[in-house]
Amino acid sequence: MRKSGSRIKCDVGRIHSELFTELCRNGNPNVFVRNRKMPPDDLAFSMINRKGLTLKLELRGYMNISHPGTQISKPGYLKQRMKLNPEAFVDLYQFHNRNFYSDSDTELYTFNGFLVLAVDGSDINIPTTPETLAAYGDASIKGRKPCAQIGLGCLYDTLNRMILDASICKTKFNEKAVAEAQIAAVRKTIGDHPFIVTMDRGYPSTPWFLRMIDNKTYFLARLKSSDFKVEQQSLSSDDEDVEIHLTKSRRNHYLGTSDEAIIMSRESFTLRMVRVWLDEEHTAYEILATNLPRDLFPAENFCEIYHLRWRIETAYQTLKDRLQLENFTGTKPILLAQDIYSTIYVSNIAEDIARDIEQEQADHLKNDYKHRMAVNRTLCIGLLKSDLIYILLEKDPKKQEELFQILYDEISENIVPVRSDRHFHRTKGQLAGNYSNTHKRSY
Numbered sequence: 036m037r038k039s040g041s042r043i044k045c046d047v048g049r050i051h052s053e054l055f056t057e058l059c060r061n062g063n064p065n066v067f068v069r070n071r072k073m074p075p076d077d078l079a080f081s082m083i084n085r086k087g088l089t090l091k092l093e094l095r096g097y098m099n100i101s102h103p104g105t106q107i108s109k110p111g112y113l114k115q116r117m118k119l120n121p122e123a124f125v126d127l128y129q130f131h132n133r134n135f136y137s138d139s140d141t142e143l144y145t146f147n148g149f150l151v152l153a154v155d156g157s158d159i160n161i162p163t164t165p166e167t168l169a170a171y172g173d174a175s176i177k178g179r180k181p182c183a184q185i186g187l188g189c190l191y192d193t194l195n196r197m198i199l200d201a202s203i204c205k206t207k208f209n210e211k212a213v214a215e216a217q218i219a220a221v222r223k224t225i226g227d228h229p230f231i232v233t234m235d236r237g238y239p240s241t242p243w244f245l246r247m248i249d250n251k252t253y254f255l256a257r258l259k260s261s262d263f264k265v266e267q268q269s270l271s272s273d274d275e276d277v278e279i280h281l282t283k284s285r286r287n288h289y290l291g292t293s294d295e296a297i298i299m300s301r302e303s304f305t306l307r308m309v310r311v312w313l314d315e316e317h318t319a320y321e322i323l324a325t326n327l328p329r330d331l332f333p334a335e336n337f338c339e340i341y342h343l344r345w346r347i348e349t350a351y352q353t354l355k356d357r358l359q360l361e362n363f364t365g366t367k368p369i370l371l372a373q374d375i376y377s378t379i380y381v382s383n384i385a386e387d388i389a390r391d392i393e394q395e396q397a398d399h400l401k402n403d404y405k406h407r408m409a410v411n412r413t414l415c416i417g418l419l420k421s422d423l424i425y426i427l428l429e430k431d432p433k434k435q436e437e438l439f440q441i442l443y444d445e446i447s448e449n450i451v452p453v454r455s456d457r458h459f460h461r462t463k464g465q466l467a468g469n470y471s472n473t474h475k476r477s478y
Contacts, residue, residue: 037395038141039387040439042134046384047427049130050076061120072107073115075123081112082124082377084424086478087362101428116370124376125201128383129224132197135387136225142394143228144194146340147331149253150230151193152221153347154214154238158206159185159355159375162366170368174206185371188213190221193233193346196386198379199224203372211238218252231255231327233344236262239324241285242294245304248326249297255325255340258308266308267322273310274334278303309337350382357416357477358382381419389415392447406452414449417477418442 049055059075060066067075081097088096090109098106135141143150158174160182161167167183174184186208190200200217218232231253239256247254258267266277280303289298306324313319323337332340354360360378363371389410401407422442429435 037388037391037439037443038138039384039391040436040443042131042138042387043384043426044435045134046127046131049127050079055079055123055126058123058126059119061122063118066118071115072102072105073112075119077101078115078119079123079127079377080424080427082364082373083381083427084420085364085374085377086420087359090364093364097424100424113365113370116365116373117367119369119373121369121372121376124373124380128198128376128380129200131380131383131387132199132224135195135197136228145228146194146231146343147336148229150195150225150228151233151340151343152199152218152230153191153193153233153344154188154210154217155191155235155344155347155351156186156188156204156208156210156213157351157355159187160361161185161371162363164366167366167368167371170205172206185375186210187351187375188217189347189350190214190217191347191350192225193343195390196346196350197383198350201376201379203375211240211243214238215243215246218247229253231340233341235344241279241281242289242297244306244324244326245297245300248304253325253327255323255327255337257341258322258324263306263308263324266306270308270310270322273312274329275308277306277308279306309334311338311341353412353416354378354382357413359476381416384423385412385416385419388419388443388446392443396447404452406454408450409453410446411449411451413475413477415446418446418449420478 056067056075059078073081080101081093084097084100085093086096090112094107094109094112136143145151161171161184163181163183168181171183171185173181175182184206186204186206188202188204188208188210189198191198199221202213202217204213214234221230232247232255234254234256236257236259239258239262244254244256260267263277263279266279270277281298281301286298289295307326307329309323309325311321311323313321321341323341325332325337358378358381360375363374365371389412392410419442422438426435426438426442429438
């Protein structure tokens with residue numbers, strides 16, 4: 036069995052374990068005690084199998100596969116779901132990730148030996164009810180009707196395409212604080228692997244740079260034109276070490292805040308600034324700030340490293356589009372959190388399987404075609420949603436391995452070319468049909 040299949044089998048063992056049941060109970064010893072129709076393992080499998088249909092059809096489909104001849108009512112199912120701690124799914128995807136990064140046989144994709152991580156946040160549209168508005172806040176413009184939203188902050192491995200951590204927050208949340216907490220805890224998942232954190236213009240701040248320098252955490256951040264404006268304008272080359280003086284005006288903003296101590300801890304610090312040109316005529320550029328050593332990462336590497344950050348944007352697109360993240364099974368905050376975390380788990384195992392197949396066929400996919408080829412992620416997710424539940428519920432190891440092999444074979448037949456530097460005409464504002472011919476759903 037392939038390594039991804041072995042990891043999924045470990046996940047199934049985790050779901051059936053007493054530890055997972057205890058996590059699901061969330062400290063309440065009186066729930067999930069009796070042998071009911073939907074114990075925690077069935078709840079987990081039903082959510083992994085979720086296809087975005089009406090709840091009645093979802094339950095009918097799952098029960099016909101797992102417990103033929105038995106059905107459960109919607110109220111009975113939702114009553115069980117209301118007892119389920121969403122953090123159990125956080126434990127599940129992090130358990131899978133720990134097994135992925137700790138496997139010495141797994142060939143991790145790195146840049147000069149470093150994992151390239153990205154932090155970013157995204158707005159998740161959720162049902163607008165008094166309860167969701169109270170829990171997550173109103174994202175609407177003043178004077179417009181209320182619109183509830185969740186702020187989702189993720190830490191993402193751009194080369195191995197794994198969501199390492201995810202935090203559900205209120206709308207308009209403090210993305211920097213969430214990202215800092217995720218980076219501080221990432222070692223529990225990736226172990227001792229060295230890493231670089233990439234971030235967009237909304238993240239850089241002097242206190243955060245100072246903390247990352249003190250913690251010896253490597254970062255690469257795009258600066259706004261107003262960030263360290265004097266130092267940016269004084270650059271005489273495309274790669275310089277710049278002394279940032281913590282003047283009174285720069286410190287005043289942080290006085291009386293939790294950042295006051297670190298901003299007052301020194302008079303200045305050194306930041307490496309790299310100018311990256313966006314065109315051959317050298318008419319447009321971006322300034323990137325970093326603490327990466329010049330001997331390991333010369334200036335010509337930075338365009339490629341920062342470009343990898345865009346993959347977290349495509350990861351959010353996959354969650355929302357291919358995996359229908361915003362197609363929730365209910366309106367209660369606890370149900371929304373369960374749906375989000377279980378979808379992240381499915382996203383990670385889909386990438387694990389696709390990556391296994393691509394590594395196994397690396398030479399064939401790279402050399403036997405005009406373009407480099409990759410597994411079709413849409414088809415991979417669709418096949419996974421269609422067939423995975425049969426594998427998860429199979430008790431016979433031999434039969435389970437056969438089902439895994441059938442799934443791998445079918446996914447490996449669906450490959451698409453990777454064409455870099457493609458540009459498309461934007462159609463914003465133009466009329467379009469409700470059902471795109473080039474963008475079909477995967478399930």
